[in-house]
Amino acid sequence: MSARHVAVRAGAYRDSIRLMQISRMVSDLPGVSSALVAMATELNVDQAIQMGYAVPPGAGGNDLLIGVTVDEAGALPAVLERLDAELSRAPAPATTADGGQDTAPRTVAAAAKRFGATLALVSTPGRYAFVEAMDALDAGVSVLVFSDNVPLAEEVRLKRVADERGLLVMGPDCGTAIIAGVGLGFANVVRPGPVGVVAASGTGAQQVMSLLSVAGVGISHCLGVGGRDLSAAVAGASALTALRALDDDPATELVLVVGKAPEPAVADRVRSETATMHTPALIVPVGPGQPDLTAGVENALRALDRAVPDPWPRWLPEREFSSAAGALRGLFSGGSLCLEALAIAEPTLGQVRSNIAADPRLRLDPSEPPAGHAMFDLGDDRLTLGRPHPMIDIGPRLARIAAEAADPVCRVILLDVVLGHGAHPDPAAELAPAIADALAVRNDLAVVCSLVGTADDPQDVDRQAGALRSAGAAVFASNAEATRYAVRLVAA
């Protein structure tokens, strides 16, 4: 037997939203077929009458109108009790007035605006990087695009827009930068000093700065520009901006341009720019026919009138390697270090196959087992799609070391180990056991490492060198020296 309850309560104002909530709560109670809890405005009284409630005359907008229909009359007292409880319920205690902390920014532009940013660091997968980098430029901040696999046309567009707005685009595929002592991307910890670096080569610049660090020379800024910046298509757009910026920087006394030799037209542009600069500039090229990076650093030291360390640091194992004919296999995480090693090895060893060989006939698919001398850049764009860089993820190189040790033709394994922020927190901890294992099964095998790092790097260069040396590897601070050492072992 259903029952209806109608009541008007004077002076019991609640706001309409609260009352709609209460109406809904009561309607949802078991056994309730309809409910209306509202101020007795004309509108709501009409509504109640339509719902079949006999509203007492005289009710007005400041009175609370209650109408409840239950399926069984016996349920009514409990329902009304709940209703009263709900009506008298104090609001939940407020949380902090501003709703706690700010929501996390969801776009680069929103973050830049909120943070008063001067720089954006973009490291999304390459296909998304352009949108984020444009967002940074649109927000009026310079951008470092760490991401690789960014189409060339997008790089050209980014740099053109940056040029028009007086901003700097570092990258895409900019592995390293140091701005006012802050390392970005893969960055070694260097002291402040007189050398400014324009880096079209990430690991190349890391090698240069690490060796300068050994020589006691610090860095003002290192502005990465990306490996394609000096190509004809990009025409050194960012390098020229970076050169001007460093020329204008009072802390910079010498500018080094580190990278693959630019295309001739671009080289002319860079040269005419450096010719007009007040600050002296040196090109430190990487690649075939060029002096190596270590030689470039030595030139820079001489230009600064600073002593050249002789020799550069090396950590040689107790057991000396014997020379014997066989194949040299390079397993690099740094593209420029691989390129430098190729340039040094080829005049002595002849053809060295590589996944980054300029000559297509010498190009080698890294998934195929190599024959003869070979060097792999395991950080190449095509190998890092959807996976971490080999400077972060050592795993693939461990497997390769074991594979090379199992190849009787292979006599020397040449590795680079790059330290600094962003890189693996303790690469020797993973590499040393793998190297020891390889040397244990092959007493005719040699392992040679170049170790790019500084005393202040979080991984501690000396500790890393010690661990690698204890595992039996010959370790060099100079990649060029490491390569020459490795080449001598197989060329004998």
Added chain:
Amino acid sequence: MTTQVKRLLAGEPRTVTVGAQLLADALADQAAPHLNVEWRPPADDLLPALRRVAGDPRRASANALAAERMLAAGAQLVDVRRASDVIGLERGQFCHAGPPVDWARASGPLRGALIGAMLLEGLADDPDDAARRLATDTGIALAPCHDRGGVAPMAGVVSPSMWLFVLRDEVHDRTSWCPLNEGLGRVLRYGAYAPDVLERLRWMGDVLGPALAAALAAHGPIDVKGLVGQMVQMGDEGHNRNRAGTLMLLRDLLPDLAEDTARSGAEVARVARFVGGNDHFFLNLVMPAAKLQAAAAGDIPGCTVVTAMARNGTEFGIQTSGTGRRWFTGPAAVPEGLYIGGYGPDDANPDIGDSAITETVGLGGFAMAGAPAIVRFVGGTVSDAIRTTREMYEITVAENPAYALPALDFRGVPTGIDVTAVIRTGILPQINTGIAGRVPGTGQVGAGLVQPPMFCFVGALDALAEAAPAV
């Protein structure tokens, strides 16, 4: 040497990071100031269009110009006149809310409102006759309010004899309009057309409109922008709560109403009672003020800012600055909310009305942080309201200092929705709205929150991409 790059090298960079957490961690290890973006990849199928639009070199300055114009736009109430005078609406012509729609696709409340307007204009003998004529008569023409430079809430039906508020933006030399608000409950704009609904409309035409027109003429133009700025500091968000705005309007006009010797005291009292007793009366001034702001940002090539969000009860539509008057539509959703009396979600019509023009300029759902009294529409809390407003900053291009939110330390409301930011973040505009009954003639059944369909923004993005130069 540019000063921007010089400034970059002048000291420790303040870096925004997006992507690999490792690189943000490296900055943390160096105690270098940085802020990480909570990034999620956009859908891959939208990426080609997104890249093209993001790469449009016109976009940054176009959006900056849109923001500048939106913030500069003024809104003065200058006149109250019949629609036939203001926009030359002729017998048989009706405006409606949202993107274009015809009778066949019109929803219940729009049909109900059109029937009511036919009866009001004496174009039909009874509701059935009106419906039949609307379906078949060639002399009947429907057009969106937006196409005529105006806006109207809910069904938004405007017929020639209805009185309109006329607003001017002198900065950009533009006029906008909106009909007078009828009150809550069973009203034409919610699709009701019962005799009392028409009776009220006739009184509004015979008494309210002329009385307001005379009072306004005596008073002089009213700065609606100024009133909106005040109301958002008094707990109104300008869409679902307009109480403070309504009372301020009444405060401004009441003396002139009272001094109007052509009107009896009883008539003035009824006008005052009607205006003051309808908490939403001022909505119909916020909306055309918002329309002026949004229209000021219109027609800028390469601009990705939304210039209209509107619903006709069937479809949700948006317009953007860079694509002019083209509508990008998707099916309108049913709002989530609270229902009046015995009504429930089954009685609700999908989202309807031009009133989302308020969100288009940072009011309504975007200004929830300023309206703590109404946060419980969806069982929310004050913190939810603040979070909602904060989230809207992520998809907007500007903050409007004229509409400052005390709860956010007087930060301006988030203004100017950027289509690309919606696509990139997946954050949809938050809209506060009334809920109309599905069945023609019902009226209002509730109020709550709703979001536009993402589809609208995808359509707009594609069109913006077509108009952008290839990267």
